[in-house]
Amino acid sequence: MTAPAPLVRARDLHVSFVSRDATVKAVNGVDLDLDAGEVLCILGESGSGKSVTLRALMRLNPPNKAVVSGELSVAGHDMVTISDRQLSSVRGKVVSMIFQEPMTALDPVYTIGRQIGETLVRHEGIGRREAEQRALELLELVQIPSAKRRLQAYPHELSGGLRQRAMIAMAISCRPQLLLADEPTTALDATVQIQILLLLRQLQQELGMGVIFVTHDLGVAGEIADRIAVMYAGRMVEAGSTVDVMRGPLHPYAKGLLGATVHSGLRGTRLTTIPGSPPDLRHPIEGCAFAPRCPHALETCSAGVPEFRPMQAGRAVRCFRSEEIAGATTRPPSRTTPQGVLLP
């Protein structure tokens, strides 16, 4: 035996959505590694390909439209060539997902208990009655008050925070090795956001799951992640430990994201915005995708796609000029809060 394989290993992962009108290249060559028990946060704007990447990890993009290529293994399963039958045994058991909108992500006409039990019945081979009992324990684990009554509740009878807790209970019901979270706090109130984040962090430590967290909220990332990866236009543009990336972002886009975030205790400091909008992924992009919006862009930036270059201490950046820019001053980010919002 060689060294233990990472929980997630993606090399040159591509996802495109093919329809009659256009082909959208949503993910263009992502490399990703995650060890067991590690928490990775993927940051990026809407349309940067972060959610698509996450869904690709369990092949959840619409099967008749999404084309996946490259190398991808999750807990030893080759997720590119996996059969539908195997895929359904991996989903929910080895890897499971929490979604952004707990209202629409739960079936409105099934009780909470039934929906949680369903996963257990599917993967653990236990009966309905036993599954119900386990569902109750799970609701208590995710700290839902008067869990027994809530077991019989329908999603519309619960508040957003409780629904998201139920969603989490469902996702962790079979103790997955990998938990994927697609902006799980975005649809919630600020106070509830923190509770959900704390719960997720606690569960992650208790169950030792690897977690990949997708968000556009830097505060969330700082709160929970071991490592941060920043995505832009379907590619990773920067990766590194949370502290490193938050203290000294190397890529101009990551710098822009930090500059556009509200930090507590920095009243009076001017927020900066990133001018322009992300590129249209229906058309091929020449050169660095961020160049049109980059304050440091030179003509040479449009010449070719920059490499994702490894730097010191496990960091990597996709920028021609990161060393030259590094000299420029960046505002030191202080402690960030989950309320931090990314302004457009």
Next chain:
Amino acid sequence: MIAYILRRVLYIVPISLAVSLVCFMLVHIAPGDPIDAMVQPDTPKEVIDRVRAEYGLDQPLPVQFGLWLLKVVQGDFGTSLIKGRPVLPDLISASGATFVLACTGGLLGFVTGCVFGGIAGVYRDSWIDRVLLAVAVAGVSVPHYWLGMVLVIIFSVNLNMLPAMGAGPGGSAVSIFDWEHIRYLILPSITLAVIPAGIVTRTVRGLVSDIMSQDYITTLRGKGLRRHGIVGHVVRNAAPTTLAVIGLQLANLMGGSILVETVFAWPGTGMMLNTAIFQRDIPVLQATTLVLALFFVVLNLLVDLVQTSIDPRISRR
């Protein structure tokens, strides 16, 4: 839940009253005097007046309505002006025949509609969806009496496979379910099934394709449910709306099969109503209309109750 059912059942009383009033009024507003249809044209006026008084038709309308209602409540639907015998026994056997035909046609239509609609919804925008949708539109658009005649020409006249009219030996198909009677049921029920099949196809197609694009279906796939597990969720989500459409269609079939029953000479309420209209047989007309309207009301109630019991989002209070 029981209180809810009781309350809903009680609502039927005022609705039925209103329905019977409307039925009564419509019959009397319509032109044509029943007595004129009964007697010879050259009958002296005194005789006509006497007959009129005998049937109570000389009384003011509200009084007539009151008397009629009083009798109906006691189970007396009056006497046919033409046949000269009580309406009720004929009405019961006709309702039975209509019930059998409507249920068979309805069931056929709904099964076809659910299957076609389900397939079209899952494979939306594929060629099979387009074909099924075209079939559904054709089904809704074809006049069913015309279709009935075409079926008779093909299967009865040319191929000589199935009978063209009637309900088989003994007339009524209420309790006798053997091939000798089912033979008679085939063509009319197919004819009757076409419209509900088309409507249900389109409804189910819309529902299924909408449900399949919902976030919770992605959640279910993410949980590792296989295809048949997901189908269960889709059915459960589509059921309330589908049942409502099906219930209303069934009510339509009960009351609206006049043309089909006439084409196939099916001895049901539709044909009874048609005959009564031509003969101006007011007691038969009133009784039949009332029974058909009550079918409608009761089916609506059943649909509501079933819908409430399977959709948790509908309040039961």
